[in-house]
Amino acid sequence: MIPYGRHSIEAEDIDKVVEVLQHGNLTQGDQVPALEQALAEYVDVPYVSMVNSATSALHLACVALGVSRGDIVWTSPLSFVASANCARYCGADVDFVDIDPETLNISLPLLERKLVLAASEQRLPKAIVVVHFTGLSVDMQALQQLAGAYRVALIEDASHALGADYQGRKVGCCDFADAVVFSFHPVKMITTGEGGAVLTRHWQLHDHVRRLRSHGIEKNTAAIQSGDCPPWYYEQHELGFNYRITDVQAALGLSQLQRLDEMVARRRQLASRYDHLLGDLPLVLPPRGNEASQSSWHLYVIQLQQPQLRAELYAFLHAHNIGVQVHYIPIHWQPYYQQLGFSRGQFPLAEAYYEQCLTLPLFPGLSDEQQNEIARLLHLFFKQSSAELSL
Template structure:
């Protein structure tokens, strides 16, 4: 009998999730009803933020966050190369220029020393960024206290890309409370820790930034009299006060998110259990296991092992052939053709490129059984032995 395929990640949907969605389908509101504000409030409370702004994707939330911070032509946004392209594209959407800061070779998040050196050089050159976007890769927070200390000295705004990291902690407090940033963005894509199908949410402690993001997600339109440039003509009146987009989350998505959020702690606990188990089962194999900063407690969206570069592709192919749905997170953004056309080239960010040459994301999700995890480990061991 052929072994079943084990994906690197997948959603966990229960009857309660289905019932929550069906209940919304039977109401009068499929969009712009009570579920979205309820989901926003629940996430904000969970992470210790004053405000939550839900959107149809984390990409939309990143864009709206940049807009709220007034990023525009003539400005710079910096992020890391080891991320999904949305972390840098959000700057391009605003007409800003984009650059990158190399990753730390152990945690794979933004290198504090590289950031410090780059900011010092940028100040001398007159090219300081308006915004930086540290990425919390695989569920582990970047060293936000150090990043904030360095960036704030130069007046730089900070957006935490926590797409991987709902449920994670930094210094014993939840990622998303924005104590070291202006805005934090979460993703609820199906392979993430909780899902709304597609969806994202930005948290902030600043009411003004929250309102700017709310306007950005809904065409820049307001019905609030004190936000209009002249008095309303009547109770039907609305006014576009800025350029916005249609980035709204539906009621259906929010209802699913609310239901999923009730299981966030159990999802994260299981992921941590599986990660600890991987650490034990893989200890004697010739792979580099993921390192954790002592100030962080990852929510373990991904578990990444590193394999010697000369064996990397062969091991990856062998695992796929064995029905193990490994993946690679991520190809360095600066090596993408679109970014090469801007002048970026290989060799500029050596830690990110070395990581790419060796990284393999192996299966990790709350529904992964111990037996399936054992199979992943066995197939990895076999692939490593064959490629010696």
């Protein structure tokens, strides 16, 4: 089976992990700070905090920005549920802004309209979780201008977008957001097995995130060094979490980061090949971005011009060992969010996209021959479907 996504592990990755297992600290040693520093240098941001998942990173970003009960957080309905759940963990309400069908990201005109209405009702969001769907950055400068006028905090959910570019800078540099979150799940750009990170340019937010990820505990190093406190002394200043990542995981991520540009380049090459191979089929191909925004191509999502064929195409490709997937069921369709008062039909653009989308395999290890076979099967399916419709 060719999956829709797959990690890329090479010998040097294994060697780095084994080295930690044999000679290093398994939990909190030198590999976590080394990965934080390397990632900070890669995206050109001063502060990085590694954690055990992107979900944890989103949660910590919300907490550190003061999201709490009585607040509201907005996000896109087209994302994994974690983009909304992070606000619920804080006791806050959630609402959604529909997508732009051209980019599949949050619609800035609809966002502007919603902000104007929310201001008139004195119900502005505390924060907006901005999803860079499939790895293509939202126009963050324009979004910041909209949100900044209302003093709304911005969290970039860049779980899909490590290695992506926006305005000549790497996504993650935090030029237009209070915090950026990355994911290191096995199907993402690089992996730590499971893992995430919070990036920011604000020292106080960074310091708060680092304390929260470790039970709310901190050590007063200066007091210990001066002898005012014994060397084992620590204090819990707030209720935090055990969201730390291990040195074993960080060693893997640090090794993988050295090949990130190479892997993103291969993803971009494969996306261009798909465009060429599938251009004459009855499909809407993914948005390509522009000079200002270059995707990292976490996902290659097609949309069927005949949505009624999706289930049949999904079954056909799986029968031929092609592991296509669907990203995503709109968050507001989930039973949990339906219980909170959301209903189908509220965000029609995201819903229309969902009804016709299908994610094709895309990962650095996908060979040209495998991709050619996927394209051949797609051509065969639509040829057979066309023949059946003509009978």
